[in-house]
Amino acid sequence: xxxxxxxxxxxxxxxxxxxxxxxxxxxxxxxxxxxxxxxxxxxxxxxxxxxxxxxxxxxxxxxxxxxxxxxxxxxxxxxxxxxxxxxxxxxxxxxxxxxxxxxxxxxxxxxxxxxxxxxxxxxxxxxxxxxxxxxxxxxxxxxxxxxxxxxxxxxxxxxxxxxxxxxxxxxxxxxxxxxxxxxxxxxxxxxxxxxxxxxxxxxxxxxxxxxxxxxxxxxxxxxxxxxxxxxxxxxxxxxxxxxxxxxxxxxxxxxx
Numbered sequence: 324x325x326x327x328x329x330x331x332x333x334x335x336x337x338x339x340x341x342x343x344x345x346x347x348x349x350x351x352x353x354x355x356x357x358x359x360x361x362x363x364x365x366x367x368x369x370x371x372x373x374x375x376x377x378x379x380x381x382x383x384x385x386x387x388x389x390x391x392x393x394x395x396x397x398x399x400x401x402x403x404x405x406x407x408x409x410x411x412x413x414x415x416x417x418x419x420x421x422x423x424x425x426x427x428x429x430x431x432x433x434x435x436x437x438x439x440x441x442x443x444x445x446x447x448x449x450x451x452x453x454x455x456x457x458x459x460x461x462x463x464x465x466x467x468x469x470x471x472x473x474x475x476x477x478x479x480x481x482x483x484x485x486x487x488x489x490x491x492x493x494x495x496x497x498x499x500x501x502x503x504x505x506x507x508x509x510x511x512x513x514x515x516x517x518x519x520x521x522x523x524x525x526x527x528x529x530x531x532x533x534x535x536x537x538x539x540x541x542x543x544x545x546x547x548x549x550x551x552x553x554x555x556x557x558x559x560x561x562x563x564x565x566x567x568x569x570x571x572x573x574x575x576x577x578x579x
Contacts, residue, residue: 331386335397335421335521336413339404341479342435343427343503346535349399351514357523359394366398369413370406372466377412395521401425404485405475407467414492421521422493427503429480429563430555434547435538436476442539445473449544451551454558477558483565490569500570507532 337345337352349364368375368385375381389396403409404424413420427435437453440446448457454477461478464471470478489498499520506513511530518525 330382331392331396332417333385333389333396333398333420334417335395335423336403337397337399337401337423337425338410338413339401339424339485340426340432340482341401341405342432342439343401343425344506344535345399345401345425347510347533348423348425348501348506348513348517350533350535351510351530352397352517355514355518355523355526357394358521359389359391359396361388361398364398365400367400367402368398369409369416370400370402377408380412380416382416395523397521402472404489405470405479407470410489410492418493419497420493421497421499422489423499423501423517423520424486424489425501425503425506426482429482429559430547430552433476433480433555434551436479438538438543440473441543442541450476451545451548454551454555477555480555480559481562483562483569486566486569 337348339345346364349360352358353360366385366388374384388398403413413422433454434450437446437450441450446453453474457474458477460474461469461471464474499517501513501516510532511526514530515525
């Protein structure tokens with residue numbers, strides 16, 4: 324896929340959402356003939372606020388992540404759906420970009436997100452505080468107050484507004500919505516659906532399920548409480564209604 328200048332462009336992105344199986348999807352697709360993915364997941368190009376001059380972006384370092392020009396290039400950076408201006412930058416780069424989105428129950432996603440950051444040492448506060456009073460930390464975020472790479476446990480689950488933003492920038496036929504549960508349950512069928520979406524042959528053989536980046540085996544000092552579940556469901560209620568109307572599907576198993 325080439326741009327207006329004739330230079331080869333990245334043709335597809337796994338653009339969201341975090342903690343919904345994007346690493347597993349990346350690993351599966353890395354083994355599909357005809358696709359060229361970087362050696363390491365998460366290029367973090369279109370959300371780069373420090374190294375890229377977005378008034379006149381230099382795409383050479385980004386293209387340097389890829390090799391074979393005869394294959395379809397793609398990468399996976401799940402923050403793209405959430406991060407301000409990332410989708411606009413993607414459209415400016417390649418208006419024909421195909422975008423793949425994996426979704427997971429937002430309550431479970433938030434809990435998994437917190438466990439990841441806690442295990443990394445980037446978060447030291449308890450989950451129950453983080454999703455309530457801890458959200459005030461978002462206002463101090465830079466360069467976009469209200470958006471934070473680490474502390475956005477609740478905000479990344481606002482799927483309705485994120486999907487509305489995406490649909491305002493790209494036609495529906497360039498967007499594939501997938502279920503995190505479906506990828507786990509039926510990787511072969513899911514990968515074949517992705518390949519059909521990308522216009523390449525799918526795998527002929529069955530794909531063995533895998534678990535990519537399992538959660539760290541540490542003491543998190545708490546569990547996901549029922550009060551936290553109820554609290555988060557209330558936070559997500561309006562967003563979920565909007566999401567279902569836009570997507571016309573519920574692409575994940577919702578927690579009761």
